[in-house]
Amino acid sequence: MPHQQVKFYQAGSFVAGNRLLDPDQRSVQAHMDRSNTLTSGHRACQGCGEALGARYALDAAMRATGNQVIAANATGCLEVFSTPYPESSWQLPWIHSLFGNAPAVATGIAAALKVKGRTDVRVVGQGGDGGTVDIGFACLSGMFERNDDVLFICYDNEAYMNTGVQRSGATPPAARTATTKPVGKEPGNVFGQGKNAPLIAMAHEIPYVATATVAELRDLEYKVERAMEFRGARYLHIFVPCPLGWGSASHDTIRIARLVKETGLFPVFEAEHGEVVGVSKIRRQVPVEEYLRPQRRFAHLFGDPPRTDVIARIQERADRNIGRFGLLAETGEGAELPGAV
Ligand SMILES: Cc1ncc(C[n+]2csc(CCOP(=O)(O)OP(=O)(O)O)c2C)c(N)n1
Ligand code: SF4
Ligand SMILES: [Mg+2]
Numbered sequence: 001m002p003h004q005q006v007k008f009y010q011a012g013s014f015v016a017g018n019r020l021l022d023p024d025q026r027s028v029q030a031h032m033d034r035s036n037t038l039t040s041g042h043r044a045c046q047g048c049g050e051a052l053g054a055r056y057a058l059d060a061a062m063r064a065t066g067n068q069v070i071a072a073n074a075t076g077c078l079e080v081f082s083t084p085y086p087e088s089s090w091q092l093p094w095i096h097s098l099f100g101n102a103p104a105v106a107t108g109i110a111a112a113l114k115v116k117g118r119t120d121v122r123v124v125g126q127g128g129d130g131g132t133v134d135i136g137f138a139c140l141s142g143m144f145e146r147n148d149d150v151l152f153i154c155y156d157n158e159a160y161m162n163t164g165v166q167r168s169g170a171t172p173p174a175a176r177t178a179t180t181k182p183v184g185k186e187p188g189n190v191f192g193q194g195k196n197a198p199l200i201a202m203a204h205e206i207p208y209v210a211t212a213t214v215a216e217l218r219d220l221e222y223k224v225e226r227a228m229e230f231r232g233a234r235y236l237h238i239f240v241p242c243p244l245g246w247g248s249a250s251h252d253t254i255r256i257a258r259l260v261k262e263t264g265l266f267p268v269f270e271a272e273h274g275e276v277v278g279v280s281k282i283r284r285q286v287p288v289e290e291y292l293r294p295q296r297r298f299a300h301l302f303g304d305p306p307r308t309d310v311i312a313r314i315q316e317r318a319d320r321n322i323g324r325f326g327l328l329a330e331t332g333e334g335a336e337l338p339g340a341v
Contacts, residue, residue, distance in 0.1 A: 027218050028056070028063050029059065029217070029221075034059050035062040035063070035067055035091065036055075036091055037055065037058035037059050037071075037090060037092045038051065038054050041087075041089050042089035043082075043084065044081040044082075045081075045242075045243055046243070047241075047248075047252070047253040048077075048242065049253050050077055050155045050161075051078075051081070052214045052253070053155050053212075053240045054082075057124075057126075057221075057224050057238065059221075060221040060225055061124055061151065062092065063225070064229075065120075065122045067092075068121045068122060069093075069121070069124055070092070070109050070121060070122075071090070071092060071094045071095070071125070071126060072106040072109060072124070072126070073094060073095070073102060073126050074098070074099055074100070074131030075096070075098060075099035075162070076127055076130065076161070076162045077161045077242075078126065080162050099130070100131065100136045101136065101139050102127045102131060102132075102139070103136055103140040103142070103150070104139040106123050106124070107125075107139075109123050110123045110148050114149070122151070123149065123151070125143075125152040126152065128156075128157065128161065128162070129155070129157060129158060129159070129170035130166075133154065133195055134169045137169075137197075140152060140235075141204070144201060147207075147233050148233055150233060151234040151236065153224075153235075153236045154235070156170050156238060157241065158172060159175075159245050161242050164178050165177050165244075165245040166178050167189055170194060170195070170197065172189065172265070172314075173188070173189055173192075173194075173313070173314065174188040174298060174307075174310050175189045175297045175298065176297045177189065182299075186310075187301075187307070188298070197235075197237055198211050198237045198269075203274070204274075205273050205274035206234060206235065206274075207231070207232045207234060207273060208226065208227050208234040208270070208272055209234070209236075209271045210226070210236050210237070210269070210271070211238070211267065212237075212239070212268060213239040213240075213260065213266065213268060214240055214241070215254050215257035215261065220238065226270070239257055239261075239266050241256045245297070246295045247296025247299070255294070256291065259290055260291055262283075262291075263286045263291045263318045264318035264321045264327055265321065266321075267279065279327055282328055283329050285327075285328060288311065288314045288315045288318050289311055
């Protein structure tokens with residue numbers, strides 16, 4: 001679906017832009033008939049990026065498919081806060097898998113639908129970064145290499161939040177978690193470990209891979225809708241701040257998600273069949289310090305004396321992404337969102 005670019009967002013929201021767009025180009029959430037797949041009453045913390053991302057992603061998937069979606073959900077915060085048995089906030093067919101097998105359960109559902117000839121019903125698998133990047137990774141890679149007809153969504157809050165903020169393979173260097181204490185010469189999570197799930201997904205050359213953040217919700221909706229245009233395996237990796245685990249203010253969730261992109265630390269892009277086809281440009285690169293400071297998980301970098309050496313290493317990572325993905329806007333005119341018309 002063509003993606004209307006809105007250039008004049010003042011506070012980072014697209015609310016004003018929505019009003020000025022044709023009705024059929026407004027965001028899914030702007031529609032009265034949105035499906036509210038993750039409805040009110042769930043128990044996520046205030047400012048939870050995962051709850052926001054899941055609501056937008058699933059509502060967009062529902063709109064793209066005429067409300068024909070089945071979701072398989074790994075164990076993790078998203079499952080626990082939404083579905084304390086016998087209650088549930090989900091308003092779609094939804095199944096709770098194990099922590100490590102959501103991609104396999106999603107594959108099974110897709111296979112059953114194929115046998116039944118139900119090409120109209122689409123499957124979404126979803127989980128946190130631990131469920132996706134760590135324990136579920138073998139199932140996910142299998143789902144990719146078989147090109148199973150599933151969109152898998154990873155909500156990346158960069159640690160195992162549900163069980164008390166333990167490090168995952170998506171935890172960034174220097175971050176303090178319950179298992180990476182801010183002590184010693186290399187405080188927090190060490191450099192040189194972890195994995196880049198979107199790039200690994202791309203290496204499988206599956207039809208569609210994209211990244212998004214909860215700061216650019218129209219872009220997130222667009223990527224879900226675009227993913228639904230493909231058959232076969234698709235992967236969407238969404239950056240979702242976690243106020244509890246990161247020690248950030250709940251009202252800063254969107255700001256932090258915007259800063260991670262504007263620093264270059266989290267490249268926002270989309271790829272088809274293993275090739276990058278679009279990147280969300282940065283108008284002005286923000287120093288990583290601005291992103292790190294509002295989060296207590298990085299507080300040990302700003303003590304007395306501050307760890308400027310560690311901050312410089314994080315800056316190097318951001319700069320590398322800027323060069324690698326060509327993230328800086330050349331004209332300075334504005335960010336180019338993937339698929340913009
Ligand atoms: C085999 C197995 N090991 C450990 C657990 C405990 N467990 C449940 S959720 C979770 C962490 C989830 O982390 P993540 O996938 O990142 O989701 P988040 O809670 O951060 O959204 C763990 C360790 C489990 N349910 N099953
Ligand atoms: S701990 Fe983090 S991911 Fe879990 S509900 Fe709270 S804010 Fe969301
Ligand atoms: Mg997590």
